[in-house]
Amino acid sequence: MLQAQGRAVHQCDGGWVPVFVDQEQTVSLMSVGFLLEKPDEAVVWRGPKKNALIKQFVADVAWGQLDYLVVDTPPGTSDEHMAAVEALRPHSPLGAIVVTTPQAVSVGDVRRELTFCKKTGLRVIGVVENMSGFVCPHCAECTNVFSRGGGEELARHAGVPFLGSVPLDPKLTRSLEEGRDFIQEFPHSPAFHALSAIAQKVLETPAQLS
């Protein structure tokens, strides 16, 4: 998505140097993908080895001064999630953004993620509903591909903020596929409006008192 494939991670005195994806060096990345020899290689690692790497990604990367560190996890409540929560705890993380799709099957999984956050003492910044309706580019009619409103109901039920719904937008996926800048190209798309409103709410979330 960020056109960073094949880039390499270097060592410096402060640890691994993350990969910068823009000219202005405002966004830096770290991924196990940068450490593999071949991009198709499977990371067939058991829990303890993954946990160690997750800790290293927090402690041993020369992140420098950051405004935000975003950790994109797979779905679930497993080793990776526990390791990330533990590694970040000393840094007082702002919290978790929990993403669901609208259908009941997904909402059920995400309900368990919310229980996980509660158990591990991680604040929930809010719930995002992704793939929320599809506006046909041919006739402009909106269809709820996967039903709708599950995310908002989940947030209300769990007593956490609802951050917003992001519609399915073929323009967004095409831009990402081709590594183009969605914001520059489609400033009026419904997906962009939804995403920037969500980002704004996250930015307004106050740090937690420790």
Add this chain to the structure above:
Amino acid sequence: MLQAQGRAVHQCDGGWVPVFVDQEQTVSLMSVGFLLEKPDEAVVWRGPKKNALIKQFVADVAWGQLDYLVVDTPPGTSDEHMAAVEALRPHSPLGAIVVTTPQAVSVGDVRRELTFCKKTGLRVIGVVENMSGFVCPHCAECTNVFSRGGGEELARHAGVPFLGSVPLDPKLTRSLEEGRDFIQEFPHSPAFHALSAIAQKVLETPAQLS
């Protein structure tokens, strides 16, 4: 999806009795969900505990005479996948059905799943492309929500069969949400045709010589 929530697993001499979802008792299920006290409970388990349960689900469930045992795993190449492959190896599994969505980001993940299958000696029955195009119910025009053809290209590149593409179908998701029988209700939908053609190819896959 199968309207089995809240059902309980009982013990018999042969082990756990799986949950039957139809009157004719042709489909039986086992899930960690049946063993939890509350449906929202998060299974915050590390690898070794999960591995033990996966082994039990193969060895300690009174499955009886089965035509097929389908193991639905989360995406990834982690503890769960290794545990499932190891537990099933003595039973000579038919192989893995690898599901992707069409966009490059997903295809990249799935390429690593294929490497995992190769490493662990699991035959790949084939690749399925899910969410492959959306037929607007208002104007009947088809839009490639997430681009298209990634799954087929992936299969060709990896030298494994391509089993088919399943379009996004709001009727299918609505039926699943409401626990209705999609096959009975929508026998002419494109998603049903795609799914039954895929099932047919899987049924025709010969057992492996051991």
